Amino acid sequence: MQTLEANFDGLVGPTHNYAGLSFGNVASQNNERSVANPKAAARQGLLKMKRLADLGFAQGVLPPQERPSMRLLRELGFGGKDAEAIAKAAKEAPELLAAASSASAMWTANAATVSPSADTPDHRVHFTPANLCSKLHRAIEHEATHRTLGAIFADPAHFAVHDALPGTPALGDEGAANHTRFCSQYGERGVEFFVYGRSEYRRGPEPKRFPARQTFEASRAVAQRHGLAENAMVFAQQSPDVIDAGVFHNDVIAVGNRSTLFCHERAFVDRKSVYDELHAKLAKHGALLDVIEVPDAQVSVADAVTSYLFNSQLLSRADGSQILVVPGECRENPRVAAYLDELAAKRGPIDEVLVFDLRESMKNGGGPACLRLRVVLSDAERAAVLPGVWINDALFTRLDAWVEKHYRDRLAPQDLTDPMLLVESRTALDELTQILGLGSLYDFQR
Numbered sequence: 001m002q003t004l005e006a007n008f009d010g011l012v013g014p015t016h017n018y019a020g021l022s023f024g025n026v027a028s029q030n031n032e033r034s035v036a037n038p039k040a041a042a043r044q045g046l047l048k049m050k051r052l053a054d055l056g057f058a059q060g061v062l063p064p065q066e067r068p069s070m071r072l073l074r075e076l077g078f079g080g081k082d083a084e085a086i087a088k089a090a091k092e093a094p095e096l097l098a099a100a101s102s103a104s105a106m107w108t109a110n111a112a113t114v115s116p117s118a119d120t121p122d123h124r125v126h127f128t129p130a131n132l133c134s135k136l137h138r139a140i141e142h143e144a145t146h147r148t149l150g151a152i153f154a155d156p157a158h159f160a161v162h163d164a165l166p167g168t169p170a171l172g173d174e175g176a177a178n179h180t181r182f183c184s185q186y187g188e189r190g191v192e193f194f195v196y197g198r199s200e201y202r203r204g205p206e207p208k209r210f211p212a213r214q215t216f217e218a219s220r221a222v223a224q225r226h227g228l229a230e231n232a233m234v235f236a237q238q239s240p241d242v243i244d245a246g247v248f249h250n251d252v253i254a255v256g257n258r259s260t261l262f263c264h265e266r267a268f269v270d271r272k273s274v275y276d277e278l279h280a281k282l283a284k285h286g287a288l289l290d291v292i293e294v295p296d297a298q299v300s301v302a303d304a305v306t307s308y309l310f311n312s313q314l315l316s317r318a319d320g321s322q323i324l325v326v327p328g329e330c331r332e333n334p335r336v337a338a339y340l341d342e343l344a345a346k347r348g349p350i351d352e353v354l355v356f357d358l359r360e361s362m363k364n365g366g367g368p369a370c371l372r373l374r375v376v377l378s379d380a381e382r383a384a385v386l387p388g389v390w391i392n393d394a395l396f397t398r399l400d401a402w403v404e405k406h407y408r409d410r411l412a413p414q415d416l417t418d419p420m421l422l423v424e425s426r427t428a429l430d431e432l433t434q435i436l437g438l439g440s441l442y443d444f445q446r
């Protein structure tokens with residue numbers, strides 16, 4: 001029996017655009033109102049999935065959500081026919097129309113927190129969709145995410161999909177972007193590492209400029225629900241000053257895989273104790289934590305934020321060696337590029353760097369790691385996943401043709417007012433559910 005880590009990437013939706021909706025996410029704010037190319041964005045994401053599948057990694061896809069969200073527009077009081085509601089919102093509250101139109105569900109690292117069956121008392125894989133309550137455009141994702149995960153991981157013998165935590169500031173939850181699992185082998189019990197930005201009830205340092213989206217209380221509640229053992233979890237606080245420098249999720253400053261933690265030296269409050277606790281807990285499960293810490297003197301936090309060096313995917317090949325999947329922006333920053341050359345030349349735990357063009361997503365602050373949800377699966381669990389979502393040559397070819405047929409190659413802020421965008425989007429998603437074998441997933445299909 002072989003247990004692997006599968007990656008489920010979010011397929012970029014037809015409304016991908018730059019609306020500057022994420023205060024605290026530097027790229028989102030810097031690119032506000034620029035013109036997006038949804039077709040190129042979707043292709044870039046698909047090419048990453050295809051290349052990783054070709055390299056032998058288990059690669060799945062998660063569908064986009066219906067946007068603009070008519071449900072949100074109606075809840076906000078925009079009535080009448082769909083086109084009328086969109087026209088009213090466009091006139092009276094364009095910022096709400098933008099929130100209803102974001103393709104942000106593409107960043108599936110924020111879809112949920114996932115605990116593999118090796119870590120849970122009932123030996124099922126547990127999913128908690130993230131409430132994403134710190135931003136309106138993201139807070140509307142979790143219900144559809146629940147439905148999607150329920151359709152793909154449907155077998156209750158293997159999977160438990162919980163509801164999101166209550167969406168309130170004390171329980172702000174951003175999912176796997178603030179969660180890492182360390183282990184010796186994927187199929188063995190691991191140590192789950194939860195990184196939060198602030199605590200609602202315990203006194204502690206907090207960022208001053210930008211919001212901390214994840215709370216200690218939310219991380220703790222997810223661990224509790226998944227039934228994790230006390231000696232198999234570690235909680236750490238992200239440095240508030242890096243949040244203020246634009247690190248809005250932990251996966252912008254750290255990434256881990258198996259027993260490797262690759263992070264910036266300023267990622268955590270009291271980092272030595274964090275490493276020590278991880279070391280000690282992981283040692284009980286037969287693994288030695290290997291921390292690759294990048295010094296500030298070599299790569300600054302600002303370099304990390306613009307290049308997304310740590311928003312990389314650290315993937316284990318069958319022989320146990322690891323590759324690092326980074327965005328093209330890493331090659332454009334001379335200090336980061338030099339660091340990566342050094343890392344690969346050392347032939348340490350990471351011996352190859354793969355570079356991807358994800359520019360469209362990166363302009364909204366979403367790199368390789370944001371685009372994927374990791375799900376560790378045994379053979380039996382893999383066999384229980386809805387089969388149509390695994391990327392292979394045939395599915396890639398169909399999805400690529402689907403994007404070509406349905407997506408625009410230009411989407412400016414003004415285009416969000418076009419009622420045809422909803423029609424095009426629904427037509428595309430309707431066809432997609434057939435391609436992926438998802439059944440009637442969307443509200444408009446029910």
Ligand code: SUG
Pocket residue numbers: 017018019020021022025028029102104107109110138177248249251252364365366367369370371
């Ligand atoms: O939540 N950007 C997303 C990026 C999410 C990145 N995910 C991880 N780091 N895991 C966010 O800030 C921008 C949308 C806009 O401005 O139009 C946005 O939502």
